[in-house]
Each structure stands twice: as C-alpha cells, then as structure tokens.
Amino acid sequence: MTNVELQQRIDSEYRWGFVTDIEQEPFPKGLDETVIQRISATKGEPAFMLDWRLRAYRHWLTRREPGWATVHHPPIDYQSIYYYAAPKSGGGSNRPKSLAEVDPQLLATYEKLGIPLREREALAGVAVDAVFDSVSVATTFKAKLETLGIVFCSFSEAVREHPDLVRQYLGSVVPYTDNFFASLNSAVFSDGSFVYVPKGVKCPMELSTYFRINASNSGQFERTLIIADEGASVSYLEGCTAPRRDENQLHAAVVELIALKDARIKYSTVQNWYPGDAEGRGGIYNFVTKRGECRGDNAHITWTQVETGSAITWKYPSCILRGDNSVGEFYSVALTNHHQQADTGTKMIHIGRDTHSTIVAKGISAGHASNAYRGLVKVLAGADNARNHTRCDSLLMSPDCAAHTFPYIEVKNPSAQVEHEASTSKIGEDQLFYLRSRGLGEEDAVNLIVNGFCKEVFKELPMEFAVEARKLLAVSLEGAVG
Amino acid sequence: MITPTAYREALSRIDAPGKFAAARQSALEKFLQAGLPDSHLEDWRYISLEHLERMPLHAPADPPLALPALEDYPGAVLAYLDDRLVWRDTTLPATMLGTLADAIGGAAATSTPVAFGSLAGNASLTQLNAALWREGACLRVPAGERLRQPVFLRFAAAEADAMLYPRVFVHMAVGSDAILVEHFVGDPDIEYWQNPVTEIVLEAGARLTHLRIIEDSKLATHTGLTAVHQASDSSYRALNLTLGGQVARHELNLVLGESGAEARLDGVFIAAGRSRTEQHLRITHQAPRGNSRTLYRGLADARGRGVFDGRVEVRPHADASDAQQSSRNLLLSPHAEIDAKPQLEIYADDVRCSHAATVGSLDEDALFYLSSRGIDADTARRLLLEAFIDEALGLLDDTGLRDWLMPRLRASLPRGQAMEPLS
C-alpha cells in the first residue's frame, strides 16, 4: 500500500474522551503533610493508616524520579496536582450505601463507558467496583459475594471494616520505600479496590474495577490489594479510561497481590487511558507498580495486560515466587501509536524450589511511538529446578517508530533452566499482499496479522475482555500502517 | 575518589613528543575527574573495580625486569613485556607492522593514521589508556594486499602491581585481508592490571579476522576495549576468548558504518575459581544492509561469575539490517552465577533482528548416555563442554589456528573433582 493512501486515512477519535460535568470536591493543589492528614481524616482512617502515609511521604521526599526507563517527558510539577478529587455526592463518608443512592449522572457515565452498574443490567458473572477520580463510587454484587465470605469493596471501606487484614497485608509486597511512585502512592492514595477470598473459596464471578479519571489537573492514585487465602482462587479484571485533555495527567497506582498456599490469582488489565492526540499533546502518565507474591507453596499468579492507552506507560507487573512449586505468568500486549511511549515488562523472582515462570510479551509500535520491553528473570541460589521461558516479539509498523528489548537474566542456581527468545521485525509486506489478494481490505489484513501476533496473550483473557481487547487494538491501529 | 599520585607519576615517566604531551595530560585529567567506573553506571552493574583502589598500582620498571620465555607463534610476532616491545619476528616492513609510537610520532613516522583515537570514545578507562600508553602496535595493510600469515601481538605482564596500557591501531585499506591475534598473558602468580585499547578501521571491502585471547594471570584485572568501524561491504570476524584473569572485562564497540558491512562475533568465556568475566558488546547498525551475527558460549564454575551484555542498535534508515544474537551459558557449580543481558534497540522498521539467551546446566541425560557407553564421568563432562563451546569456534578452522589454540582452551576448561587431563 502506498504512503499516500495511508495518510488519507483518518485517525479514529478516542471514544472515551468525554467529560462528565459533575460537582467536584477537590483539595487545594499541591502536597504537604496537611494534605495527607486531610485525606486520611476525610476517609475516617484509623491512626495506623495516617502514620503509614506520613512515613511514606517523608520517604518520598528523599527519593528522585527513576531515570532509567526509555521514556521522555517534561518535568512533573508535583505541587500543581490535585491529590484528591471526588464527586461531591460520593466522597468519603458520603459514599452511597447502595446503588440506589449513587448519583444518576455517575451511573450514566459508566453506562456510556459500557459498564452498567445496576445489577440487573450488569454483565452476569462480573462484579464491578467503579472508581471515579479519587474514590470508589459503587460496587456491584457485594451482597452475593458476602455470602461466600468474599470481601470485595472499596479500599476506604476495607480500611474501616477490615482494618486487621489491611494492616497485615498493605505494603507487604510493595513497601512504601519501593520506588518513587510507589512512595508517592502510599502517601496519598485515595481509594481503590480490596479483595479477600477466604480459605478454599473459588470466587464464582469475575471481579472487576473500572477506573475513570474525570477531573482536570488531578492525579489518580489508587491502591488495589488482593488476598487469596489458602486454596482460594479469584479472577480480577481492570479497565480504565479518561477524558481527552491537552494537559498530561499523572496516574500512579499500586497493586499488591498475595497468593497463599495453593491459591490462584489471575489479574487482567485492559489499559485504555487517554493516549494524547496525534501530535502527542495530552494523555495520561501511567506510572504504576504492580507486584504479586506467591507466598505459599503451589501458589499461582497470572498477569495479563493489554496496554493501548496512556501517553507514557511505565509498569512492570511482577511475581515473587517464594513458595515451592509456585508459578508466575506474564502475558502482555503493548501497542503504541503516534507519540506514545511504553516501557513495560515484568520481573520474575525465583526464590522457592521448582518454581516456574512464563513471559510472553508482544510489542506493536506505530507512528512515532516508542515501545520497550524491560524484564528481569532472577533465580536465587536456593531456587532448585527453577524454570523460565520468555518469548518477546516486536512488530514495527512505521519507519519512525522504535522498539526495544531489554531483558536481564540473573541465575545463581545450576539446576535452573532459563530461556529467552526475542525477535523484532516489520509487519510482513508479503503477508499483507497475500491476505489482500484473498479480498481482505488492508485494514482487515493488518488487524488479522496483528491479532494473530497477539493470540497467545488474548487467549489468556476472560472472554468478554478478549473481544474488547481485539476491538481496542483495531481502533488504536487505525491509520497506523506505513 | 581515586588517588591521583600513581597516575601522575606514571605519566611523568612517559617520554612523549611535545605534540602528544598535552593530549596525554588532558586525557589524564579527564580520567581523574571521572574516576573508575562503578556500579551506578548501567554498563558496570555486574563488575566492580573497587579492588584496584586498594592496590599499590604503579607504572612498570623501565626497562623490564625480566625477559619472558617466548612461545612459538605460527606467524609474524610483536611481543611486549610490561608495555615495552621486546621481540620482533616478522618479514613485514615497519610501515606495515611496527610500534604505534614510531607510526605516529617517531623519527620513522610516515603519516599519522587519520582515525587514531577517534574510535575509542571517551569513557574514563579509555582516557586513562590514551594518557598512559607506551609504545603500542600499529598494523596497516595496504589496499588489495592479503597477508599470508597471521600477525600475533603478545602483551605479557611480569611485574607485580604494574598498570599496563597496550594500545593497538589497525588500518585495513580497501580490499585488504589479514588475520590478527592479540594475546594477553602474565606471570601466573602476580597481580597486575591490563587496560588495553584497540582501534580497527576497515575500509571498503576489507576483511579482518581477529582473535583476542585473554589468558592473564588468575590474579590479574583486565579491562579491554576493542572499537571497530566498518566501511561498505567490509567483513569483520572476531573470536573473543576469555580464559584468564580474576576480573576480566572486554568491551567491543562495533559500528557497521556503511552499507553492506558484515560482522560475525564469536566468543567463549570461562569464569572459574572466584573470577568475574564480562563480555560487553555494542553493535550499531548505522547504514543499510548490515548483517551482524553474535554467538557466545559461556561457562561459570566454582564461585565464578560470567556476564554477557550484548546490545544491538539499529539506527534510523539502516534498512534491511539483519542482526542475530545468541548467548548460551552453562552453570557448573551451585556457587557460580551467570547474568545475561541481550538487548535490541531498533529505530528503523525494515529489519530482522532476534536474540536468544539461555542459562542451564550440562544435560544429565547426555552424561548418563555417555557413561552407559563406558566413558567415565569426567571425560564425558569434558566431551560435552567441548561440544558446547565448539559452536563458537568456527573461526579456528578458517584461520588454521585450531591446533595452536585448542590445547590452551582445553587447559582452561573446568575440571571435575578428580579430573585427569585429557591426552
């Protein structure tokens, strides 16, 4: 196909870019200990939480932004961000007790995003926690889950209702000292989701959080904590969107997963934050720390991510394989177009014996975008018979894009087997011609090839999400081939 | 912060012509300002040079304290001892093969090689070499000329705690062809530090086969740099063997600067005892139709640590670039470590790049199979190790140097507990 034909194609609009006009209750811009005290007070937190937040804040003051990722952005002014923004009708102790009390405008917003929150309309088998700017506004199917002893609620609620669980597990996988953005999150996080699945319980439905940034000049700092007790299992989905704005907005979340003996956690993300426009104006800075720990034997954690949004993505969902026989998996599709930048990958830390990890990372780079895989596979001396297999492929769609692969492999045990393979190539002209000669339009041909390229990852997603992910990829790639 | 006295003292003892004295002084100041590289630098995350700061390093005595027992080399030879040329055995004219000091500054200087100093970059260790190299070596092969015999450069160390700065410049003119062997050795019982820099320019269509063998003392530190620039349709084939040294790091910066250049980089490293070795490769595809193949095999035994850090960068418009990288490694002891960092950095779209890295151990099934055929366990192990590294030794046949090299390589292979040397 010719470049002229390509340029004639019109880039699709970001369909989730609308703004909800709702009364906000922001704190003043900027960050100091008073702001943190206010966040904690607004949420009615116990003293241990405020104490933890303040320690995190004081640590954050001593840290610098990490500079090693292959991403570039103007300096972030941390004093010009609103650290807390909540819809007036939903924040803090005003949080509605039931869906009937939720501001109809919020319900309409989520409906418009394709996430109906009224249970009778909701997807059967998916419980949703909806986070709007800084707070969780609604959680569906709570009562049904409670009968099984499963706790699925907003983080704020968990702090109030289950302080012992929070105290025991918060920061136990990602301590507040972990990195610059994790420290910041620990100091100011406003809400997020909390899941506890008790011993032996298999959660019967998908749990899901839908994150929405709405307010301007605000940062979103949510925190998710998922605990699967012995023999428990849970599948968790996460989706996110934000309005189109010319400014960059910071999203610095932390997710901690804890899988005890024989437990299984499957965490899937379809990340579609506003990516900025075709010239690279605006978009979300997605600086996220996600880590899971297989704390007991035979535990199993799977991360699956489809990353199509954000101006900059910086995230490395990781697994600490502490329990013997535990398994960590990471399946990722990262697509960057226009001026997007992604530096993403995973860390697999093998500590226990007979631990296995699998990494499948697919990067697609188009326009002027840059896409890097960065990963660490570390086998400690005690991890007898550890196994890792990593497959890392990049597809290049334009002469101006960039694709990088930065794997780190560190092995201290001779019975380990670690294999890493990576390839980078252009989307095949011959393949495109072959498909077009069968009557497929060039866009369909590209989509078919890209979907084939990503198949290993998509098959790890729950059904509805896989369909969504395919559509998202097609939309994000419109006008991308060159 | 490093104490500058030893370095200043070393510089004061170099009798350089005036036009170079200033450059040397400035290079030394740059080094002193930057200091030794440390683990804060991404390129030095695995190898530490801290021990150098505790050593009583000094410039070697002049003239050298002892003359070495020379071994036979199947080709032309320049042999250096403690940075001084002590033996020359070649029929090549001095304009083709001689000391670098003569080539660029001495009475016999014809013309200063144009690219001298321009490839090596300005890392702090390179600055130090630029300040303190002594005689050096220079190989210049004229256009169309094909050297019949390999050229051997032997850099030996004999004085304890000496700092040595071998410096080599190679210029391969249009269509020339040669085999170069750099051999780094040292008195087995002493500590010293070799910090060599070799620059290689390949003009259009030139071909160089380059063997580089680190066989330094088990107590030595070796931090070497090879910088190569390739013009169109030139061919650079290298075999890098790291068999010795307590700390041995080799950095290879290769630029495929014009279209159609081809590079093949093979290597074997063996980290035994408490040694640390690092192979640090930077391959830059700057022009279209470049082809690079990297094939390294690594072994880590006892408390050894082996590092493979290879990066391929394809610059914008270097279309139809093809880069393949393979790093396979074996861990032979519960206390050994292998780190691999194969990287691709791609800024063009019409490329075919891949890398593969593995870390594992000797195949138990294969060992058992060989034992079941009556081969004792140690022999079986050695057979498998030899087979494992052999994939990277193809150049030995192409250069006819297999017979010369294999005994050294075998001697360096990790032995089992009660290993009898193979006959």
Added chain:
Amino acid sequence: MLQIRNLHVAIGGKPILNGIDLTIHPGEVHAIMGPNGSGKSTLAQVLAGRDGYDISAGSVHYLDKDLLPLTPEQRARAGIFLAFQYPLEIPGVANVQLLRTALNGQRRARGEAEMDAIDFLEYVKDKLVLLGMDDSFLYRSVNEGFSGGEKKRNEILQMAVLEPRLAILDETDSGLDIDALQVVAHGVNSLRGPERAIVLVTHYQRLLNYIVPDQVHVLAGGRIVRSGGRELAEELDSKGYAWLDDKAEFIEASP
C-alpha cells in the same frame, strides 16, 4: 474475460515483461510455460496487483474494465484468484478465520449476505473432502508448519471456497509428489466450468497430463514466443527450453 495488450513491466528499471498479448475467454484453461526467469511469475503477480512493479506500457482489461488501477483486494472481490508459488505463513491466524473473513469480504462486496459460522462450516466441509483434507486443517495457523504439499493443497482449498471467475495458479505443481499432484489436479478439474477461466503457470508439462489445457503459451525473454494447443506442451517436454534461447536472443536483437 481477460485481455492483455502489449504489457511492459519492469522491476527497479530492469525490464521483465516486454509486450505480452493474451486473451482468455470464460471456460478456458490456459497454460503459460517457460524457463526460469522468463517472467511467468511476474505476470501472475502483476495480474493479482502486487506493488513494486513498474507498468511502463500496455493495458489489462478484466470483464471489460481496466484492471490495473484496482487494489489487490478489489481484484480478489471481482473474482481474480492467485494461488501463490510460495504461500505465506501467518502465525496465530487460523485457516478457518482467513477463509471465512475472505469469503464474507467478497460476499459483502457482491452485495450478498455474509455466511455465519455454522453455515460456513457446512460449506467448507465439502471443499475439504474434495481436496482430501481433514477438519484439523481449518484450525491450524495459516500455512504455519504445513508441508510443501499441504501448502499447495491449502491454496486450492482457498480457491474452492472463494470460487473465483479467473484463477491463476503459479507453479502449483512445484514440489509436489505424484500423489499430491493428482489430488491438486482433481481439485482444480472439479472447479472447471463454463463461467470460470483458469491460468496454469508452470515450468513442466507434468501438471498438464492431469489438467488438460485448451491453449498453451510459451513465455521467453518477457514475451509470448509461441502459442498452440496441448501438443505444444508435449513438444517442450521432449525438446526442453534450449531451442528458445536462440529465439529469445533473436527477438532481443531485433529492432
């Protein structure tokens, strides 16, 4: 159905086809033969709409319309099918996915209703039987890990599913053993019909023992140097292509 007039094609300034004239009517089977490098495959690729060829002179009309401005997919939807000499592998894309997407794309273009998954399976089953393929073919990635013979059969399967009006088979016989050749030939023969034209591009006349052509053309030096009936193929088989060299040189030399 297809009229090629004085077609000149070059690649990167190098002339490959130097004035091809060829007319094909519905229901006919034409064989285009010639030595390696004579331009046979170039002709097939140009008809399918591949980029990268400079068409410096001449015209191609298909169903009385100018073919050359059309994109590959427009040509396919208009009923042109090229069986590739080297079918491409497309990892992760199931064969059935390609077949159904392609068929429905063509049906949409013709204003026909799309076929749903169940109807499509019924439809494709018969075609599989025709080519002696089992269901598992449908669910493997397109041509990935297929043997040479399987790839060629897969091309004919696609042809059977898409039911083109003009099928161009580029060296479909190469690399096939005699059994596979018979299966492929049987598949092609069963697709012969009064509305459909078939062009066989081949180096050897072996295939023509099984698929009997109405006309045979010999391509050399980028031109059709002889046309005739089936007997021409047999003549080539006994004499080889050597005699053509003189003739081609003669043609090159002539003003």
